Amino acid sequence: MSRKTSKGTGSKLPTPPGQARPAAVRTAPGPAEPPREARDSKPPEAEHGGAKFHLGLVEMGRIGEFAVRVVAANIQAMIGIPVDILPSMEIPPDAFQHHRQQYDAGLVIKHLKEMVDVQQGRILGLVTADLCSPILTYVYGEAEVGGTVAVVSTFRLSQNEDGSPTTKERYYERLAKVALHEVAHTFVLYHCDDPRCLMRFSPKVATLDQIVLAFCDRCEFMLRENVFQLYRRPPEPRR
Numbered sequence: 549m550s551r552k553t554s555k556g557t558g559s560k561l562p563t564p565p566g567q568a569r570p571a572a573v574r575t576a577p578g579p580a581e582p583p584r585e586a587r588d589s590k591p592p593e594a595e596h597g598g599a600k601f602h603l604g605l606v607e608m609g610r611i612g613e614f615a616v617r618v619v620a621a622n623i624q625a626m627i628g629i630p631v632d633i634l635p636s637m638e639i640p641p642d643a644f645q646h647h648r649q650q651y652d653a654g655l656v657i658k659h660l661k662e663m664v665d666v667q668q669g670r671i672l673g674l675v676t677a678d679l680c681s682p683i684l685t686y687v688y689g690e691a692e693v694g695g696t697v698a699v700v701s702t703f704r705l706s707q708n709e710d711g712s713p714t715t716k717e718r719y720y721e722r723l724a725k726v727a728l729h730e731v732a733h734t735f736v737l738y739h740c741d742d743p744r745c746l747m748r749f750s751p752k753v754a755t756l757d758q759i760v761l762a763f764c765d766r767c768e769f770m771l772r773e774n775v776f777q778l779y780r781r782p783p784e785p786r787r
């Protein structure tokens with residue numbers, strides 16, 4: 549049962565995004581690099597009658613092993629679910645929008661849903677191509693709220709607003725932030741007004757850089773609840 553609301557991180561067309569209200573701010577917990585414990589220890593297995601609840605990471609385009617590991621480690625550490633790195637795939641050619649020279653994020657999600665055995669878990673597609681949606685000029689990522697599939701693009705994360713290249717560290721941090729944001733949408737988290745929270749809507753990299761690598765207390769609480777509920781709930785029948 550997935551709701552159809554799509555929640556992207558990207559630039560809204562044609563109106564700029566709503567003003568974020570100042571709110572209580574948390575300090576960042578640490579860097580976006582893979583924490584040692586996330587690499588060295590196995591995350592807890594959640595099982596429903598033998599079916600494991602995991603998130604599968606699918607590389608679509610050459611993201612690079614380190615970047616994929618950064619995303620995997622951050623999801624394991626911050627969302628608290630095991631991550632499997634799946635074999636890479638081609639981005640579906642039919643998602644390409646010739647008039648925009650970009651890929652439609654919704655169509656990539658649709659394709660991943662059809663192609664990948666999602667079971668009770670989640671799939672996150674990591675693409676190098678530029679993504680858009682019918683109402684957004686571009687998106688850094690997209691997911692269905694309460695759905696099973698999310699997609700993230702690295703295309704716009706390695707440059708700053710003025711077109712200058714950003715540092716590797718900043719690039720990995722942005723990638724981790726967008727991935728955590730989109731995966732959290734699949735756990736029924738909506739956009740947040742806290743200007744430092746990972747669930748803030750980010751229309752540009754400058755906004756993304758203001759966010760810390762943490763959920764605000766409210767989003768953190770909801771995420772824990774929803775992940776916990778999903779682990780405890782019996783799996784829904786396959787359709």
Ligand SMILES: [Zn+2]
Pocket residue numbers: 555556557729733739749
């Ligand atoms: Zn969003």
Ligand SMILES: [Zn+2]
Pocket residue numbers: 740741742745746747748763764765766767768
């Ligand atoms: Zn929040």
